[in-house]
Amino acid sequence: GLPVASIKELSEKHPKPSDIKFTYGTAGFRTLASVLDSVLFRVGILAGLRSKKLDGKTIGVMVTASHNPEQDNGVKLVDPRGEMLESSWESHATTLSNASSTDEFISALEAFVRDAKIDLSKPARVVYAMDTRPSGPALVSALEDGLRAIGADGRNAGVTTTPILHYLVRAINTKGTAEAYGDDSEDGYYTKLTNAFKKLVSAKPTPSPLLIDCANGVGANAAKKLAEYLGDTFSLVLENTSITAPGALNNACGADFVKTTQKLPSSLSNIIKPGQRGCSLDGDADRLMYFHLDDRGQFRMLDGDKIAALVAAFIVELVKAAGLDESIKVGVVQTAYANGASTKYLAERLPVKCVSTGVKHLHHAAEHYDVGVYFEANGHGTVLFSPDTLAKLADYQPSTPAQSTAVEHLVNLTQLINQTVGDALSDMLLVEVVLAHKAYGGLEWDSLYVDLPNRLVKVVVADRHIFKTVDAERRLTSPVGLQDKIDSLVGKYEGGRSFVRPSGTEDVVRVYAEAVVKSQADELAFRVAGLVY
Ligand code: NG1
Ligand code: ZN
Numbered sequence: 001g002l003p004v005a006s007i008k009e010l011s012e013k014h015p016k017p018s019d020i021k022f023t024y025g026t027a028g029f030r031t032l033a034s035v036l037d038s039v040l041f042r043v044g045i046l047a048g049l050r051s052k053k054l055d056g057k058t059i060g061v062m063v064t065a066s067h068n069p070e071q072d073n074g075v076k077l078v079d080p081r082g083e084m085l086e087s088s089w090e091s092h093a094t095t096l097s098n099a100s101s102t103d104e105f106i107s108a109l110e111a112f113v114r115d116a117k118i119d120l121s122k123p124a125r126v127v128y129a130m131d132t133r134p135s136g137p138a139l140v141s142a143l144e145d146g147l148r149a150i151g152a153d154g155r156n157a158g159v160t161t162t163p164i165l166h167y168l169v170r171a172i173n174t175k176g177t178a179e180a181y182g183d184d185s186e187d188g189y190y191t192k193l194t195n196a197f198k199k200l201v202s203a204k205p206t207p208s209p210l211l212i213d214c215a216n217g218v219g220a221n222a223a224k225k226l227a228e229y230l231g232d233t234f235s236l237v238l239e240n241t242s243i244t245a246p247g248a249l250n251n252a253c254g255a256d257f258v259k260t261t262q263k264l265p266s267s268l269s270n271i272i273k274p275g276q277r278g279c280s281l282d283g284d285a286d287r288l289m290y291f292h293l294d295d296r297g298q299f300r301m302l303d304g305d306k307i308a309a310l311v312a313a314f315i316v317e318l319v320k321a322a323g324l325d326e327s328i329k330v331g332v333v334q335t336a337y338a339n340g341a342s343t344k345y346l347a348e349r350l351p352v353k354c355v356s357t358g359v360k361h362l363h364h365a366a367e368h369y370d371v372g373v374y375f376e377a378n379g380h381g382t383v384l385f386s387p388d389t390l391a392k393l394a395d396y397q398p399s400t401p402a403q404s405t406a407v408e409h410l411v412n413l414t415q416l417i418n419q420t421v422g423d424a425l426s427d428m429l430l431v432e433v434v435l436a437h438k439a440y441g442g443l444e445w446d447s448l449y450v451d452l453p454n455r456l457v458k459v460v461v462a463d464r465h466i467f468k469t470v471d472a473e474r475r476l477t478s479p480v481g482l483q484d485k486i487d488s489l490v491g492k493y494e495g496g497r498s499f500v501r502p503s504g505t506e507d508v509v510r511v512y513a514e515a516v517v518k519s520q521a522d523e524l525a526f527r528v529a530g531l532v533y
Pocket of ligand 2: 066067
């Protein structure tokens with residue numbers, strides 16, 4: 001049975017605040033750090049149980065609140081192949097986190113162990129990490145109490161990025177197998193990525209230095225190490241690296257700031273030069289936004305949709321050049337937030353699917369292609385190569401030197417890309433590879449298509465749960481009648497598109513609108529918001 005005495009004793013040190021209802025949402029648990037202590041303790045136990053359920057495979061736990069303000073924190077679980085926690089366990093996490101007392105928590109655990117048929121005699125292994133938030137160490141120690149309570153073997157991966165933690169989970173669980181993902185260390189991660197990068201650009205001119213806005217977060221540490229491994233193959237200029245300055249994290253900088261304000265962080269305005277390209281990471285380095293200053297010094301944002309367009313078109317070309325276009329099908333997955341112009345550009349070249357917001361939806365849809373490219377407009381995304389495709393690439397006998405080079409590039413891409421989850425640093429190297437191969441600067445990349453003007457607004461409502469959507473969140477079924485009103489408004493705007501959905505991470509409803517003219521996109525967004533309010 002459960003080690004009830006040890007759980008009881010440690011649980012008393014981590015009481016649940018009485019007035020709070022926690023939810024394991026699309027980004028795990030995420031809220032003010034000051035109320036999360038009991039959640040971390042209980043997540044430690046849950047991670048141990050998840051490992052036992054999966055026969056002792058290593059489970060990951062990441063303590064981060066990503067792009068949120070510094071006073072927030074959060075926690076999410078990572079399944080053995082480095083992917084997000086299986087969704088059926090999300091509700092168990094929610095239930096356990098809300099048990100009001102130690103006794104209630106233990107009863108809930110007992111019921112869960114019984115219903116989920118967890119064999120408690122199995123070993124439990126968990127690897128965990130945190131970002132640079134000041135609240136991290138105390139929350140990690142609550143997590144460690146949870147691991148201790150359930151008798152799990154914990155490995156502390158320290159302060160690192162979310163994608164590195166995902167990499168470690170997969171590397172640990174595939175160690176010594178035919179699918180070995182890489183050495184299960186940070187060194188293994190940097191070596192894998194940079195070796196692949198060096199091979200991919202070896203015949204190309206050295207790219208011009210890239211400016212990186214590290215959001216004053218953990219990405220600063222990681223980008224610094226990456227730069228060391230890259231040596232003189234590619235130079236990175238790191239900015240916003242103040243990881244210990246109070247309040248600096250994600251403040252007026254970082255990928256989310258760039259995407260939501262569509263502006264250059266002012267901390268970079270005296271640094272970036274006309275013609276130069278740069279990029280912003282978010283607080284846990286799993287999102288990436290590019291930008292460049294055109295020759296007139298005008299800021300141009302290159303978001304996740306532009307990355308998807310660049311990368312997907314490149315992979316399609318390589319597959320064709322390799323002579324594999326009959327047997328390897330490349331597809332793209334987007335959400336409703338993808339700019340309509342990107343969808344049009346992509347759909348002219350390859351299959352495109354639209355799914356609900358949330359990485360797990362994109363990831364799962366991308367798994368249905370031989371090569372699945374997925375990116376959210378906000379810069380979170382990656383490319384997945386199916387096991388069959390990996391085998392095809394490994395076994396393929398090219399019949400010309402050109403085919404042979406293209407296959408080699410594809411194989412190196414499978415090493416360069418962190419296929420477990422969106423990874424700002426891996427994605428950045430990927431973008432740089434494509435730019436080098438196409439001999440593109442920011443301007444040429446930006447010109448692939450012209451973004452439709454758009455506007456995203458948040459609306460605070462009494463109860464966002466009354467908003468129900470269908471069709472990958474593009475249409476509302478509830479409140480009844482609202483969709484018809486939205487449709488008739490949208491019809492009045494040239495190139496108009498708008499949709500409304502409840503956020504999965506904040507207590508708001510989001511309204512998105514697009515139109516051919518910026519002022520019209522703004523007006524449409526605000527008029528639809530007026531209907532929602
Ligand atoms: P919500 O709050 O459900 O809109 C936000 C992002 C998602 C995704 C999640 C997880 C937007 C409009 N929404 O979701 O794309 O990244 O956070 O972090 O950017
Ligand atoms: Zn993030």
